[in-house]
Amino acid sequence: MKTSLMIRLMQHVLAARRFAVVLLVFLFAGSLPVSGHSGHTDWGPWSFDWEVKDGAGIAIRNVYYKHELVIYKANMPVIRVRYDGNASGPWADRIDWGNLQNYVSLCTSLTYGCGTKVCQKSYWIGSRHWLEIGVYATLGSYRLYPAWQLSEDGYIMPRLWSAGLQAPANHVHHPYWRIDFDVNGAASDQVFVYDSIRPNEGWGPGWHKYTQELNAVKNPLTNRRWYVRDNPTGHGVWIIPGPNDGFADLFSTKDVAPRLYHYPDEGVPWPFSRTYLMQRRTTAAYGITPGLPLRYNVELRHTLRLPV
Numbered sequence: 001m002k003t004s005l006m007i008r009l010m011q012h013v014l015a016a017r018r019f020a021v022v023l024l025v026f027l028f029a030g031s032l033p034v035s036g037h038s039g040h041t042d043w044g045p046w047s048f049d050w051e052v053k054d055g056a057g058i059a060i061r062n063v064y065y066k067h068e069l070v071i072y073k074a075n076m077p078v079i080r081v082r083y084d085g086n087a088s089g090p091w092a093d094r095i096d097w098g099n100l101q102n103y104v105s106l107c108t109s110l111t112y113g114c115g116t117k118v119c120q121k122s123y124w125i126g127s128r129h130w131l132e133i134g135v136y137a138t139l140g141s142y143r144l145y146p147a148w149q150l151s152e153d154g155y156i157m158p159r160l161w162s163a164g165l166q167a168p169a170n171h172v173h174h175p176y177w178r179i180d181f182d183v184n185g186a187a188s189d190q191v192f193v194y195d196s197i198r199p200n201e202g203w204g205p206g207w208h209k210y211t212q213e214l215n216a217v218k219n220p221l222t223n224r225r226w227y228v229r230d231n232p233t234g235h236g237v238w239i240i241p242g243p244n245d246g247f248a249d250l251f252s253t254k255d256v257a258p259r260l261y262h263y264p265d266e267g268v269p270w271p272f273s274r275t276y277l278m279q280r281r282t283t284a285a286y287g288i289t290p291g292l293p294l295r296y297n298v299e300l301r302h303t304l305r306l307p308v
């Protein structure tokens with residue numbers, strides 16, 4: 001079973017004037033602590049650090065696309081799991097270095113190996129060239145493979161494959177990705193949402209600018225998607241739900257949650273319990289923000305196959 005969120009890097013989509021690109025990236029691309037659980041990758045137009053830290057699976061950090069900073073940090077701090085009838089759990093699964101198995105020996109098309117537990121490989125799917133960085137973890141009865149796929153033409157796909165049963169019942173895995181966008185640096189980032197039925201509010205048909213922290217859900221009927229952009233340059237990142245990402249439910253009521261950067265929350269592992277979701281900080285207007293952490297949730301449903 002797998003699930004995905006597609007993020008498309010794109011330039012200048014919204015009605016915005018183009019200014020000279022002022023790169024602020026060097027202010028924010030601080031050096032990474034050196035340990036065996038981290039490294040650096042240059043591949044095609046991409047340059048990023050990676051790390052296994054804070055129970056958040058495989059993270060990418062200081063992500064540059066064509067020499068422009070787009071993401072300060074992106075990881076998967078938790079996978080919440082709910083079993084039908086509470087047959088087991090609920091669980092809040094976190095993947096740390098100790099969960100990782102020696103996967104690299106199984107890693108085919110190996111292009112950039114990283115020690116024994118982090119696999120990087122590149123391959124073509126049709127005419128698109130991809131780099132994938134992933135780790136293979138075991139937690140209880142689960143086998144999990146979280147990965148990031150980055151394409152030469154600007155897609156990032158956070159992925160999670162999983163197998164295994166903790167209890168003989170249908171259940172849903174909810175992976176949460178936490179993405180701290182710093183498009184062209186941390187200053188002046190904005191978040192927009194698109195719905196096909198929204199009248200023009202001045203940003204082009206369908207677009208609405210978020211002016212406070214909020215929680216949102218996906219809506220395929222209106223082709224809902226999000227766009228994080230750097231206001232001065234208009235450069236930005238699309239957040240496009242994948243076709244099999246599922247829907248929010250009573251256990252997991254939010255799909256997308258833009259938040260102001262708040263170091264005490266961002267610099268530590270996932271601080272929440274199995275049943276408590278997201279942050280309840282007071283809302284604040286943002287036009288100019290120091291970074292924009294955004295959380296994205298999908299539902300990965302595992303249904304038992306009935307004996308025949």
Ligand SMILES: [Cu+2]
Pocket residue numbers: 162163164165171173301302
């Ligand atoms: Cu499962």
